[in-house]
Amino acid sequence: MTHVLVTGATGTVGRHVVDGIRDVPDLAVTAASRDPVRARDRLDCATVPFDFTVPATYRDAFADVEALFLVRPPALSRVRRDIVPALAAAVGAGVEHVVFLSVIGADTNPFVPHARIESWLADAGLETTFLRASFFMQNLSTTHREEIRNGRLAVPAGNGKTSFVDARDVAAVAVRTLRTRTTGAYDLTGPEALDYDAVCRQLSAVLDHDVAYTDPSLPRFLVSRYRLEGDLAKVGVMAAIYTTARLGLADRVTDDVHTVLDRPPIDVRTFARDNRSAWL
Ligand SMILES: NC(=O)c1ccc[n+]([C@@H]2O[C@H](COP(=O)([O-])OP(=O)(O)OC[C@H]3O[C@@H](n4cnc5c(N)ncnc54)[C@H](OP(=O)(O)O)[C@@H]3O)[C@@H](O)[C@H]2O)c1
Incomplete structure (x- = not known):
């Protein structure tokens, strides 16, 4: 044991x-x-x-x-x-x-x-x-929950794509490597990279209301998000993450989840369906 x-x-x-x-x-x-x-x-x-x-x-x-x-x-x-x-x-x-x-x-x-x-x-x-x-899909049901509930997601990511991963897949890989005592490094992503327009389309398809993507300027995002969070360090990290996506640096998709778990990673549509109640 x-x-x-x-x-x-x-x-x-x-x-x-x-x-x-x-x-x-x-x-x-x-x-x-x-x-x-x-x-x-x-x-x-x-x-x-x-x-x-x-x-x-x-x-x-x-x-x-x-x-x-x-x-x-x-x-x-x-x-x-x-x-x-x-x-x-x-x-x-x-x-x-x-x-x-x-x-x-x-x-x-x-x-x-x-x-x-x-x-x-x-x-x-x-x-x-x-x-x-990679960036957790769960950020959509936690940090951005209220916005999505209200039908609008505002992040300064432009048309940049992100290879969102479901935290449940990250955990499943963790459990597998703990059980098999496998060492090494794994880059864990979902099955595809999506821009935020596509994410909002997936959310709209699953929810009873439309979710629109708006791409605020960085200063506008910083000010409005700081009003919401009241935590400058957290808002700074968020701005860095969305800027990375905007620059096209968050879109790499790997096979590592599939290789370790012997099944495809969870996609955004499935994540949205499974977590639908979060945005109702
Ligand atoms: N969000 C993303 O998209 C993403 C992507 C890749 C990597 N990451 C990394 O993932 C990590 C966060 O993981 P998560 O999102 O699963 O965690 P989380 O939901 O942010 O929860 C934080 C956890 O840390 C514990 N904690 C907080 N302060 C602590 C302290 N002083 N001592 C001991 N435990 C403490 C809390 O437990 P208690 O309150 O019960 O003590 C809680 O369980 C970060 O390092 C982040 O950079 C995040």
Whole structure:
């Protein structure tokens, strides 16, 4: 039996990793959370208190753990200060295999925090699996949920295409690599790259109302999104992501999901159908 600690277990990908591990007889799961009681209620599995920024939580969290599903919380960008101490504790506690939720392009862009985490893990002598995921379809049902409900999606991506991936596929690949203890790096995308006009057409086909795409200027997006989010760092990251798409740098499609799972990745239409209730 391999004991897996899932960080980010209450998040978009981690919750599906917890679900997936439950179905694997040779794996046992513990969900790490800053609020383990709430996490246990939501996930119905063993939980442990864990906070990257609170070293006192490390010892119990990593006790008897052989494999780690590692999620960098979006708010923690200072890798050396906020992430590395926990990773060092995991190594000290005997963790052998780390499956890290990274981001597509982390191998060529040293400025993303994921690149620094990959580099630290590679030097630590662990077995590592890097899941370099494209943009999650779930951003449409979380961050952009209200807009889509109201029939208008405003992102400054122009006609640029994005190879959206369903977080459920990312989680399924994670569970497979944890079960088979497969190391290496995978670029995880959906089956095709779509521009936001096409995404809105897919959403309109599934919902009872039309969803229109508007392409605001970058300053306009920054101002209106900041009013909504009140978090400058988050809005800055969003602007960078949509600008990358606008420049045609987010459209690479790979076979990696298909290769690992032996089935095609989930497409945007299926994602929209499965999550229809989010926008009603
Ligand atoms: N969104 C995308 O399109 C996309 C694409 C590729 C890669 N990524 C990467 O995926 C990662 C985010 O994954 P996600 O979207 O699945 O997560 P998420 O939904 O944003 O959830 C964040 C998770 O982090 C946990 N967390 C927050 N602060 C924490 C702390 N101080 N210590 C321990 N845990 C903490 C939260 O758990 P508790 O509240 O229970 O503690 C929560 O489960 C990021 O690194 C992001 O860059 C995102």
